[in-house]
Amino acid sequence: MANRTKMNWSDVTPRPLWLNRRALIAGMGATALASPALAKIAAQPSRFSTDAKPNTLEEITNYNNFYEFGWDKTDPAANAGQLKIDPWSVQVDGLVDRPGTYDLADIMKDRPLEERIYRFRCVEAWSMVIPWIGFELAGLLNRFGVQPSAKYVAFQTLHRPEEMPGQRAGGINWPYVEGLRLDEAMNPLTIMATGLYGENLPKQNGAPLRLVVPWKYGFKSIKSIVKISLVAEQPPTTWQQLQPSEYGFFANVNPEVNHPRWSQATERTIGGGFFASRKETLKFNGYGDEVASLYSGLDLAKNY
Numbered sequence: 001m002a003n004r005t006k007m008n009w010s011d012v013t014p015r016p017l018w019l020n021r022r023a024l025i026a027g028m029g030a031t032a033l034a035s036p037a038l039a040k041i042a043a044q045p046s047r048f049s050t051d052a053k054p055n056t057l058e059e060i061t062n063y064n065n066f067y068e069f070g071w072d073k074t075d076p077a078a079n080a081g082q083l084k085i086d087p088w089s090v091q092v093d094g095l096v097d098r099p100g101t102y103d104l105a106d107i108m109k110d111r112p113l114e115e116r117i118y119r120f121r122c123v124e125a126w127s128m129v130i131p132w133i134g135f136e137l138a139g140l141l142n143r144f145g146v147q148p149s150a151k152y153v154a155f156q157t158l159h160r161p162e163e164m165p166g167q168r169a170g171g172i173n174w175p176y177v178e179g180l181r182l183d184e185a186m187n188p189l190t191i192m193a194t195g196l197y198g199e200n201l202p203k204q205n206g207a208p209l210r211l212v213v214p215w216k217y218g219f220k221s222i223k224s225i226v227k228i229s230l231v232a233e234q235p236p237t238t239w240q241q242l243q244p245s246e247y248g249f250f251a252n253v254n255p256e257v258n259h260p261r262w263s264q265a266t267e268r269t270i271g272g273g274f275f276a277s278r279k280e281t282l283k284f285n286g287y288g289d290e291v292a293s294l295y296s297g298l299d300l301a302k303n304y
């Protein structure tokens with residue numbers, strides 16, 4: 001992992017891409033044109049960032065999984081424009097000293113924003129590299145006073161069928177829910193993303209606030225979060241509820257444990273046009289130095 005703490009933010013910025021505002025607006029859908037110009041977010045680079053070349057903004061905002069807006073990869077870019085993200089608040093409850101409903105500005109208050117260029121691996125065996133802007137979840141949770149009896153964190157996405165056509169269809173038991181063990185949530189790699197490529201998060205990527213857990217399959221990285229609960233028992237998660245034989249609670253990226261219907265040994269890297277290719281999938285998506293110790297003694301084939 002490169003140590004970037006001595007570099008300037010501009011040193012890790014793929015400049016031409018950052019300036020490609022037209023692609024961003026196109027990716028956000030037509031309604032974005034009505035919203036005020038996005039301010040460039042000032043963020044510090046991180047030693048956790050990968051050296052790998054990020055995907056383009058165009059790729060990151062036009063090849064999405066966000067089933068609230070449809071099942072096809074291009075549906076979120078086409079449909080997420082209608083999502084209203086202002087005002088936005090997050091309910092915090094369960095085993096905390098300071099439960100409440102916090103508005104987004106309050107959630108972000110005093111959170112140091114960093115750029116985290118992370119590998120992102122979907123359980124469907126495709127991958128990207130994404131330059132997130134966000135803050136460590138641990139710092140946010142600590143603000144609420146996590147009680148010793150809390151062992152897991154549960155997250156919930158917005159449920160607003162008027163703006164989310166996928167929620168008017170069946171298939172999933174809405175709202176989308178996810179969860180982490182408390183030590184996973186407190187790991188410094190775990191962030192809440194509020195932006196990418198130095199701009200506010202596009203709606204199709206989970207605006208205004210989404211989880212990013214880079215050593216786990218993408219479905220753990222729940223989007224457009226409205227509720228965070230500290231709980232004692234392992235919480236239900238959307239994909240585990242839907243198909244428990246295929247999707248587990250842990251969902252750590254693991255080339256040695258195949259999905260029942262496909263291999264997880266390799267992944268298709270999105271982008272590169274004609275040269276789009278496959279690469280070997282890395283255990284914990286390459287973040288083993290930081291997270292493997294969380295799972296010592298755990299049978300990862302059983303706890304998939």
Ligand SMILES: Nc1nc2c(c(=O)[nH]1)N[C@H]1C(S)=C(S)[C@@H](COP(=O)(O)O)O[C@H]1N2
Nearest residue numbers: 064065066067122157176218219221222223
């Ligand atoms: N609420 C919600 N969160 C979600 C999803 C979803 O459908 N709904 N899809 C998940 C899946 S399967 C993946 S791979 C990632 C995709 O994130 P991206 O579109 O920003 O690349 O979001 C995850 N978070």
Ligand SMILES: [Mo]
Nearest residue numbers: 122123218219
């Ligand atoms: Mo995914």
